[in-house]
Amino acid sequence: MKKVHFTETVLRDANQSLIATRLPYDKFEGALETINKAGYYSAECWGGATFDSCLRYLGEDPWERLRKIKAKMPDTKLQMLLRGQNLLGYKHYPDDVVRKFVEHAVTNGMDIIRIFDALNDLRNIEVAVDETIKRGAMASIAISYTQSPVHTMEKFAQMAKDMQKMGAGSICIKDMAGVMSPAEAHDLVSAIKDSVDLPVVLHTHCTTGLAFMTILKAVEAGADIIDTAISCFSGGTSQPATETLAYALKQLGYEVDLDEKVLKEINDYFKPIRDEFLATGTLDPKVMATDTQALNYKIPGGMLSNLISQLKAQNAIDKLEEVLLETPRVREDLGYPPLVTPMSQMVGVQAATNVLVGERYKNIGKEVKAYCRGEYGKAPGEINADLMKKALGDETPVTCRYADLLEPEFDKVKATLGDVAKNDEDVLSYIAFPQVAEKFFAERKEKEERKATYTIEIMEDND
Ligand code: CO
Numbered sequence: 494m495k496k497v498h499f500t501e502t503v504l505r506d507a508n509q510s511l512i513a514t515r516l517p518y519d520k521f522e523g524a525l526e527t528i529n530k531a532g533y534y535s536a537e538c539w540g541g542a543t544f545d546s547c548l549r550y551l552g553e554d555p556w557e558r559l560r561k562i563k564a565k566m567p568d569t570k571l572q573m574l575l576r577g578q579n580l581l582g583y584k585h586y587p588d589d590v591v592r593k594f595v596e597h598a599v600t601n602g603m604d605i606i607r608i609f610d611a612l613n614d615l616r617n618i619e620v621a622v623d624e625t626i627k628r629g630a631m632a633s634i635a636i637s638y639t640q641s642p643v644h645t646m647e648k649f650a651q652m653a654k655d656m657q658k659m660g661a662g663s664i665c666i667k668d669m670a671g672v673m674s675p676a677e678a679h680d681l682v683s684a685i686k687d688s689v690d691l692p693v694v695l696h697t698h699c700t701t702g703l704a705f706m707t708i709l710k711a712v713e714a715g716a717d718i719i720d721t722a723i724s725c726f727s728g729g730t731s732q733p734a735t736e737t738l739a740y741a742l743k744q745l746g747y748e749v750d751l752d753e754k755v756l757k758e759i760n761d762y763f764k765p766i767r768d769e770f771l772a773t774g775t776l777d778p779k780v781m782a783t784d785t786q787a788l789n790y791k792i793p794g795g796m797l798s799n800l801i802s803q804l805k806a807q808n809a810i811d812k813l814e815e816v817l818l819e820t821p822r823v824r825e826d827l828g829y830p831p832l833v834t835p836m837s838q839m840v841g842v843q844a845a846t847n848v849l850v851g852e853r854y855k856n857i858g859k860e861v862k863a864y865c866r867g868e869y870g871k872a873p874g875e876i877n878a879d880l881m882k883k884a885l886g887d888e889t890p891v892t893c894r895y896a897d898l899l900e901p902e903f904d905k906v907k908a909t910l911g912d913v914a915k916n917d918e919d920v921l922s923y924i925a926f927p928q929v930a931e932k933f934f935a936e937r938k939e940k941e942e943r944k945a946t947y948t949i950e951i952m953e954d955n956d
Pocket of ligand 1: 506696697
């Protein structure tokens with residue numbers, strides 16, 4: 494009987510997709526020991542947004558959060574999402590920073606690091622993968638899924654082969670926009686399964702309503718691990734429900750390790766928390782609904798809402814249809830980048846600019862220029878020659894791995910921070926989110942000083 498493994502996303506992607514990553518540690522702490530004994534393959538608990546939100550909004554040290562989760566969940570593998578050379582952000586970091594970050598993620602408790610690059614340029618993930626393996630964790634390498642004439646099954650299969658050579662412990666198909674159809678999932682999982690001898694993971698979102706069907710067809714084609722969210726934090730822009738898929742797959746004869754009684758306990762724990770977020774408005778019921786627009790326009794839901802609000806702000810919402818027609822042309826001119834952050838913003842803004850200015854590429858965005866220069870990596874297809882000329886003039890684009898041009902940074906930043914940083918983890922938080930970390934360090938210090946005064950007062954009282 495074929496076994497299907499489950500990765501629970503409530504602590505990361507579900508939290509990020511539904512409530513903008515505003516779930517503080519204290520609120521989910523009480524569920525950790527239960528999640529630990531449910532029978533999950535892994536629990537996703539860290540990524541760019543969780544890290545940022547801890548420092549920016551929740552007053553939490555993300556590293557400390559990771560250590561606390563690890564202590565309460567010794568039996569379930571902890572998992573994070575990493576953007577290769579971009580770590581948790583959108584710019585390229587030098588190799589020494591990437592290695593340090595991965596090292597500390599693993600020593601603080603991470604077991605599986607899912608590593609991807611927005612352009613699927615494997616040069617941008619090789620250092621992170623190498624360090625992950627060196628530190629004894631599993632590198633689950635992800636394909637950023639997209640559709641285009643240059644993204645063929647053969648190319649995806651070849652990518653999977655290259656990822657296996659790099660030392661991948663599993664291959665993840667990452668459908669960040671929830672646009673992968675059941676038929677496409679079936680074909681893609683089959684193609685990857687035929688090419689490599691590794692577990693295949695499917696990550697998708699319910700946004701367009703396809704996810705349950707897509708996962709089922711992926712499992713039928715041999716997918717081994719699926720990402721799901723406990724039911725009260727599932728659906729809409731989040732993952733499909735853990736309990737539902739466990740129930741359906743068991744009935745179809747698949748082996749599932751999850752204990753439904755424990756799943757119920759987890760869901761009972763999170764339900765009042767969900768209701769609280771609904772009551773405060775942090776959870777907008779809209780994001781829990783099905784929205785098929787992404788299928789019509791072939792662009793992710795988040796990108797569409799961004800375009801609409803940008804056009805509204807410019808008093809040009811009447812141009813929406815034109816911009817939506819221009820978007821695939823810009824994407825084609827840029828060599829079909831997957832529409833994931835930061836490419837989705839880049840393509841959307843350039844399409845809107847082309848329409849509003851009334852001439853294609855008269856104004857070219859700074860990011861598009863950097864992309865043409867090769868600073869994000871290699872475009873999946875050819876960049877339009879006219880656009881290249883307009884963007885770069887006589888400048889020659891970079892063809893090497895962009896991070897090869899970057900100087901080591903960690904020791905320099907560490908020296909500059911001095912005792913503001915208590916440890917290497919602080920230095921890494923600062924490198925990832927400088928202003929936010931700085932503010933966090935100052936507030937932390939203030940809290941500690943207040944605590945110290947308080948202790949002295951109590952001692953005096955006892956005298
Ligand atoms: Co996701």
